[in-house]
Amino acid sequence: MLKDQNRPVFAIIGSGWGGSTLARLLDTAKYDVVVLSPDMTFSYTPLLASAACGLFDFSLAAESIRQPGSRVRFVRATVHDIDFASKQLNCTAQDEINSEIKFLFSFDQLVITPGTTVNTFGTPGVHEHAMVMRNAHDALKFRLRLFDQLERASLPCIDDETRNGLLHVIVVGGGPTGLELVAELSDMIRCQLNKIFPHLYENISISVHDVAGSILTSFDEKLAEYGTAKLRARNIEIHTSSHIEKIEAGAIVTKELGRVNAGVVVWATGNKAIPLIEDLKARKTEKGLPRILTTDRLQVTRDDEERTIIEGVYALGDAADVDGATLPTTAEVATQKATYLASMLNGKIAEPEAWSPFQYKQRALVTYLGNHDGVIGGREDWTGASAWLAWRSGTLMWTWSWSRRVKILFTWTMDRLVGRDIVQN
């Protein structure tokens, strides 16, 4: 772990799509690459809904930052503050059993890509009583929670009203994250849970709540309507223009409906900046989610009138945007930026001023709707079974290693041959 005198320390804050892609692509002969993140795994976010619904071992939805034989270093810690002048990071490490520990970490070059955190919009009870779906651990927790409720509802002493409450899953947020979970969950209920819990089939229900007037707002109106109709046809209650006042143990309270019993509540709506980004002395976006506003070479600039560049410091992922571009907070953007930056940094041109600027290439937006159906938007609109197939193969291509792809394909094949093996623990 000693500093290599020949290579500059290249620190990457964050292990999401941006940080992990960059760490994988940066030339470790040229840089001493160090990833700093509280998460020791990188989650394949498009696979989380499947993992949550037991399609396969949840660990296939995550990849370790530490890869056998890799020269990338990893420090499991949260970065609280960056001192650009002394080139030091202020870090805290914390885990389940060891006590909290604080330390400084020196860097030569830096990429800031820590992502965002959950936005509760000030709603009381979200942290205490709702679940999120941001990494593989969340997927596992969702599965455990759901099976806890199914077991509780199976007890001989439970009355019907209590049973219906225990088995009501409420998803707050009608974007792709919430709806893919709803789609996978509805598939699982129809194809697997009806065989394992036949006595509860009539008692399970799913609702989606969104404060906006419609769901799937990132797609165009026609696709959003198609998706809404398809989900409603499968008995999924969709409440648009719904205002959540608070979340309690076993219920949500909305302005429109009052108290609604729920056994599982998933909060899948909106992100906000983490304190590191909020407090950072660098130029940021002025409206919406505060993001670092970089140059078109992804360089971070000082918060002064000249917008002077902080040398050797870059930002990407959800926590950053390119000046004048307003790019979405998607895995696609983070991956493209990381690939661009790695290629520039690995290249022979040392001066970012001489690099070709970053350009985002628009890719299709895909959302699974359950029952082998989906919507695809962006370059061309598309629905139905072929959209589902495109989504599935896309899912597979997101993963990096061939062994992982083979394992996922094997799981899907076994599902076909012998039925999906729901993992109940």
Added chain:
Amino acid sequence: MLKDQNRPVFAIIGSGWGGSTLARLLDTAKYDVVVLSPDMTFSYTPLLASAACGLFDFSLAAESIRQPGSRVRFVRATVHDIDFASKQLNCTAQDEINSEIKFLFSFDQLVITPGTTVNTFGTPGVHEHAMVMRNAHDALKFRLRLFDQLERASLPCIDDETRNGLLHVIVVGGGPTGLELVAELSDMIRCQLNKIFPHLYENISISVHDVAGSILTSFDEKLAEYGTAKLRARNIEIHTSSHIEKIEAGAIVTKELGRVNAGVVVWATGNKAIPLIEDLKARKTEKGLPRILTTDRLQVTRDDEERTIIEGVYALGDAADVDGATLPTTAEVATQKATYLASMLNGKIAEPEAWSPFQYKQRALVTYLGNHDGVIGGREDWTGASAWLAWRSGTLMWTWSWSRRVKILFTWTMDRLVGRDIVQN
């Protein structure tokens, strides 16, 4: 969940080897079979050490009690008391989020097979600071704890002495459970961790402590010596005649060595009776672990002088023994008893008095020693690579479903082809 008037309610307390085998084999056309257990999965105990060391998805080491299409009912609850007169069970259900709930459960016939619990022998700190290895969740917890320690030890601010303490794994108990974990762990360190954490390879150490004068006491002396020598040759410290005084956060204290730093402590020594069995008004063994003493038809008898039989009540597994037999507390005995009882109960002879009595068939004892080596005792003694192969195929045959066997074989094949994929979350 309503009681079927045509079939008697056949309650099974426990979902271990005994309870799960019986539930799988009993004729559900003849009996309304209900398993009551706090665990909704059955753990393949011979696979736990592999699962703990990341050989495969830990969920492959567990099987759900609820199987698709099965007519067996399941109630996730702990049974605290049995009223033989009114034929009622006193139950408590408890899970992560729902409040505790108490209820009564009526039965017509009953099998008591709840197993045992961890025996701390009054050692302070075991429950707070040591881990156990009894089910698939324990295996997962061990893996998470180990990786927490590896990440903490990788922090740049950690000194060498602290690092060695964090990475010292101590197993208390030199029986098959403890030693198979040690063997798998030593394989994992040598074959995988050295690639993922090369900077820590020299700092990881393993010790075994046992209060007895030797380890592997269930095998004969020659095999035990062979096993001890093999483990020592791989730098595993073996402390026999070691008296653990207490376990603290980050250390154990022994009479012989004083305070010894440890990052992970696994308590794998001895079982004791659960309160249900301790308090049960039935005839029990007089020496050692209190077990229900059944007839050779596995019937439970009253604690009176006549040893009158309690009709329709049977006991098996670790919590029971056959009068005059003194059988070991192994999965093999539990499985053979469950198979016998199912065959008798499914048969045409209603009166247990007319059944042929249960007879235990001695099977080989197998323990893995790591590095493709093992010891086999019992009918014939055996060591080396062929013992390892026998252990592996035996492991596979313990599992019940073909799809699970295919999945485990697939995992082993992938390990061969692309290297073992350690699951780090």
